[in-house]
Amino acid sequence: MPNLARKLLIGAAVDGLIIQPLATKGQRAQSPVKIKYDDATVTSLPRDQHPDTSKPNSSFEAFGIIGLFTVSRLSYLITITGRQQVAQIRGYPVYVVTDVALTPCTSQSEAETAITHTSIQLRRASAERLVEETDTESEAEALPAAAGGEDADDPGANSDREDTNELAAAGERSSIAEDVFKRRGSYGRYAQRWFSQKVGMGGVRRAETAEAAGSSSSKKTATPSDKALSKTVVQEKVDTPPAPSAGESMIPKLLRMAHIWFGTSKSFYFSYDLDITRSVGSREASAANAPLHKTADPTFFWNHTILYPFTGIGDESLMLPVMQGFVGQRSFVVDQNPPQLDSQKDAVEMSDMTPSMHSDAGSPPPERASVDLRSSENKFVITVVSRRSIKRAGLRYLRRGVDEDGFAANSVETEQILSTPTWDPSSKRYSFVQVRGSIPLFFTQSPYSLKPLPVLQHSPDANFRAFKKHFDRMSKTYGSLQLVNLVERHGPEAIIGNEYQKNAEKYNDEKSEGSRSLDFEWFDFHSACRGMKFENVSLLLDTLGEKIEESGSTIETNGQVSHKQDGVLRTNCMDCLDRTNVCQSSFGKFMLDLQLKEQGFDMSAQLDQENSWFNTLWADNGDAISKQYASTAAMKGDYTRTRKRDYRGMVNDLGLSLTRFYNGMVNDYFSQAAIDFFLGNVTALVFDEFEATMMTKDPGVSMSRMRQLAIETSQKIAIEDDKEDFIGGWTLLSPHMSDTVRTFPFEEVVLLLTDTALYLIRFDWNLDKVSSFERVELSHVVGIKVGTYITSTISAAQTDESKNVGMVITYEPGKADVKRTNTRSLSTMSSSAGQSSGKNEVLDEPAPAPAAPSGVLNQGILSAIAGGTRTQPPRKIALKALYSHTSITEAKGVKSMTENEQINVIVSEVERLVLASQSPQDDDPGHSSIIEKGDIISLAEAKKSTGLFEQLGHSIKKLVWA
Structure with a gap:
């Protein structure tokens, strides 16, 4: 500072x-x-x-x-x-x-x-x-x-x-x-x-x-x-x-x-x-x-x-540390010899350690009329502490899945502590820990749908690397791992659920000697509890009860840990909120019964079996975590509180769904930027970026690594001739349509340069695949224009002439210039450059080629055929430098070249190779350079071309989002 x-x-x-x-x-x-x-x-x-x-x-x-x-x-x-x-x-x-x-x-x-x-x-x-x-x-x-x-x-x-x-x-x-x-x-x-x-x-x-x-x-x-x-x-x-x-x-x-x-x-x-x-x-x-x-x-x-x-x-x-999550406490009384049903004395009674967060702070529920306990009665305190992780922290649809370091979204460690009210050191204290977290794979879901379809991202290898990092770290922290997957076996959720199971099996197959396997249990919560029969969660307990008992609790006596919990339950649904909290509360109640039974108290023999003190505590916990991740209380909270479900709970859940839908579309984008800022994941520059786009980027994904991977992948796919020497690769911005300088949206593309050609790669960043590429012979390049490249005047950053620079490469199409499209890509390009540019060009199809396997890069259309009577007008490749300093790179202390330096390096290399590949026309050094300095789109021109509709649209968007 x-x-x-x-x-x-x-x-x-x-x-x-x-x-x-x-x-x-x-x-x-x-x-x-x-x-x-x-x-x-x-x-x-x-x-x-x-x-x-x-x-x-x-x-x-x-x-x-x-x-x-x-x-x-x-x-x-x-x-x-x-x-x-x-x-x-x-x-x-x-x-x-x-x-x-x-x-x-x-x-x-x-x-x-x-x-x-x-x-x-x-x-x-x-x-x-x-x-x-x-x-x-x-x-x-x-x-x-x-x-x-x-x-x-x-x-x-x-x-x-x-x-x-x-x-x-x-x-x-x-x-x-x-x-x-x-x-x-x-x-x-x-x-x-x-x-x-x-x-x-x-x-x-x-x-x-x-x-x-x-x-x-x-x-x-x-x-x-x-x-x-x-x-x-x-x-x-x-x-x-x-x-x-x-x-x-x-x-x-x-x-x-x-x-x-x-x-x-x-x-x-x-x-x-x-x-x-x-x-x-x-x-x-x-x-x-x-x-x-x-x-x-x-x-x-x-x-x-x-x-x-x-x-x-x-x-x-x-230096006062604060923790986000939940802390709640309740006291209760149990009886070793509970009275009969006709007794007027309750066997289990509840008293709040503090008022519920949902109740009036000045009106705590009354304690027992008498503080005297029978000789067979004992008073205990149960405490629930949920700790939200700062890793991949944020809001629902903006932080899903896993990041490259293996940290999952909405990761929460929940500890349930059983103790005496006075915390007597000589008495046993029990601690039972559970965790929840998003499925540790790369996936996204759109906030513009009430039930959005999960979309898997990146390659299987990239997913498994992050998956392995996540569970290696968890195994080191908690010991053995029992995975409880609550997503649907059929329907949209099955897409991500199947990949989760597949990666868990691969992890077990490739685990090193001495490391522990992942125990995977898939419990389709919606199917098992269809018809509001949430009591069917007991079926899951029947399956996992022995595993929970084996893991046990951490027991502390006289300040020393006499037994440590060996292993942890990791529970997830899609959001890790509603279904997860219902099941985690059931696991907590199961362990509480075991802990009390060890001390001579049989909960099944108690008169009061509703356990409202326990249910309310866990319902408050679920509401707290849900509000922090999804901005509303948890769904299915009526069952967690009362162990009953009716139509009123369903109506309430519908209201919560609509509120989450609104927050996901409107409020969460700025809130996510602020959370990342307070956690140090980004710098204050994030607010400049937010004003320009009303969106935020994910600091958990290393764009430098992704870009390097994209360059390597593109090099393997696009450069087919082994005789070509690879010079370098860069990522830049380019208009959506080829042969134009301003067609939105601008896309991040890969530019490859060899000693004989340059390649413009359209890359699918979600699937880590090449969508299409254009190959241009260097000998066909006739000019390069370098200068200011303003594409929008909406925000201050977009009008900064020192940061908005680019180049336009002009070439005369030749026979060896080709364009190829990946037929399996989700972002398949237009079938012809003529259609893209809006010009009426007559393009010849290549000779029929042997059938190729589906999904490979098939030769599409030759940009031009040299010779003959027909000639093609010059074509353009417009490229703009990426911003060198962003809120994420500044937070990580990454130093990089300025925008002008990026463009100058690329242009000088292209010019050197172009001149080397062309026969000199004359000896006049004045004509040796093909670089022209000048504005591609000046600030004044950009202001004129920025339409009223575009400005009005951004103003409305800013009014709503900011």
């Missing part, structure tokens, strides 16, 4: 913002960390030295830092301003992030304005909540603590209530400084209006910020300090930022997405004391006292990239 940005981050960006530090193991920090503007220093000041005590209402306390990101010279700090305790693991609280603040880090004044506005909004929200809590205080006191009986409470939440009640009783209104130190920052929701306004170079415009604050205060009675502060904000000088670039125009949407994604979506979890990114079996005792950011599993460390600017600043308490 540049020194200037680093200074802004640690200094001017956050002066006045107090960050609650992480606790060190065994002790909690004595005072908050104050990030002070003093030549980029971070200090932990005594409370009486905090400037906030003399500047009321000018600061707010955050529960932690999620990270910092920079877009087009504008930096924003993300801090946690809202949290809710959802569980206690090993006696340590675990929180879900419920709100965040985004503070601009461009200048001291911008940061102060934003912090001031945030503190005002937090104070107002806190006052509103105080009124609500006062009305229900007596009722709330009668309820148990949100964390449940003997578990520790959220200190922030409790101190909030106690202190505000005292202040209310005294008739006083506290300052923000008092709120910070007495109430420890347990404020309400953060008002996002200040950053949802237009953004310029200097961050959020102060006038609009003040207007938002003023309009909000006009509806409520403001305190004198609030009024004075708002007046100060209004009187500040308003900067006039320069016109935003393409990337900057996306910032308001990016900020809204960041606020929703990190904050109000309630999908990110953290703990100050416990590494929640690792399961019980994967934790290392030697790392128990290490900082959390060093022990966190990189696979589940979601803010690792945006926390990077804080490394090396001397205070590791700021």
Whole structure:
């Protein structure tokens, strides 16, 4: 990170913002960390030295830092301003992030304005909540603590209530400084209006910020300090930022997405004391006292990239890892000697460790009337922790299948922990881990259909390489692997299901000595459960029960692992959401019964067999993962919650399908770009690219490798004469129709050069096959034009003359110039160049050739026949350089030639070989060069030819997608 940005981050960006530090193991920090503007220093000041005590209402306390990101010279700090305790693991609280603040880090004044506005909004929200809590205080006191009986409470939440009640009783209104130190920052929701306004170079415009604050205060009675502060904000000088670039125009949407994604979506979890990114079996005792950011599993460390600017600043308490997924907890009671059916006492009773994410946070379900347990009863706590992987992370149709490194989309590790409520070290703790993930093959599905057809991509060898990498890594991590495939055996899903099974069999056949085989079980969920008979999932348990029992659980006693789970169930359907969650909850219940039976409790003998506490927990888990991947709750959730299915569930699922359909077409493209950006897979340049195309590219696919493979494949297919010396190959853009310079869409093609000819290859990038190619003798080339090549004026990047360059090769068709088409290709070219160019050309068919096997490259049409009375007009091959710097290459640190350098290298090689292949016409050196400098399509010409319909279409698309 540049020194200037680093200074802004640690200094001017956050002066006045107090960050609650992480606790060190065994002790909690004595005072908050104050990030002070003093030549980029971070200090932990005594409370009486905090400037906030003399500047009321000018600061707010955050529960932690999620990270910092920079877009087009504008930096924003993300801090946690809202949290809710959802569980206690090993006696340590675990929180879900419920709100965040985004503070601009461009200048001291911008940061102060934003912090001031945030503190005002937090104070107002806190006052509103105080009124609500006062009305229900007596009722709330009668309820148990949100964390449940003997578990520790959220200190922030409790101190909030106690202190505000005292202040209310005294008739006083506290300052923000008092709120910070007495109430420890347990404020309400953060008002996002200040950053949802237009953004310029200097961050959020102060006038609009003040207007938002003023309009909000006009509806409520403001305190004198609030009024004075708002007046100060209004009187500040308003900067006039320069016109935003393409990337900057996306910032308001990016900020809204960041606020929703990190904050109000309630999908990110953290703990100050416990590494929640690792399961019980994967934790290392030697790392128990290490900082959390060093022990966190990189696979589940979601803010690792945006926390990077804080490394090396001397205070590791700021490095707070957050994990996306789900954490939920329930307590229940079981009886070794359950009463008879006529007993009034339930044998299994449920109490929430925390309120469900779907319930009112202030109204947890009531506990048992009595905390006394019979001698035959025991109380347990079940915790479900789902960890979403950052590898190939993203949204439904935009991240499917596998990438080249073997990482599958929507990979989630789910751990089910059984323990005592007090986490007594001498008692056994059980951990059962399952995983889910997309079928690890290259495939896509279109978002423009309710039930899209899966389309396999790339060659069988490329698929198997990625497949093998995926399961080699999983085997090393989890041991033996039981694959549970839930897709349909017939219909569209069978396409990908059959390939999955075929690759699993190949993996077992080619496995090395000592490695484990893949156990593959194909359970057609829709067929087996047709007619809403979801209870037929028990048939799958009958098949896999013995395997689950053999793998067992990880058992921990007195801090030591006495038995480790050997193997894991990997479950998938097409999305790995709905069917997967139903089956995983059944596997979890099966293992829970085994764990309790080992301790002398027979669940089948209990009176209450509905297990609503278990079903609700797993249904919440399914909804959480589904919202993060598909933007809606999970389907079939009614069965997961109640173990019953009726028409109302079907109607609800139809609504969810339509919502997913809309999000897949409209919202997901920008959200995917933002997710890739926050994870460090791309740079901020992705927003410039998004504005131009309204699409995003997959950073998990190495285009450099694909292009090299395409060049090698094209070389083998197109160059038939062994006597031709291969000079080089390049990938460029070319118009869809030949002999034109501007026909959309432009396609990425392969250009091959030998000592006697050049080849223009139309390549099928999905199938890794040559679609067609044209061969042109170098001796027929008569000229090359090099210059500006503007094909669109929609975005700033497309009008940059230094980046949009190309060449047009002109040649006179001859007898040896041929075009061949792969008859099996999905992108078969037009049968004649004359049809492509729109000209009426008379082309002679070649003499009949012997029949060739189907699918090979058959000779198509000779472009021309030399001699005779007929002559062909010169033809053109238009080529444009690919952008050398993209958001993906910049993120990976790939250095490449500029666009001009790419074109100059190709042109110089072609010219050298053309001149060598032609007989010199004269000795005049002035006529030796065939290169002409000049615009192919100038910027002015491109603007004239850009039609109103094209501009209107892009504007509408931008309005919808961006």
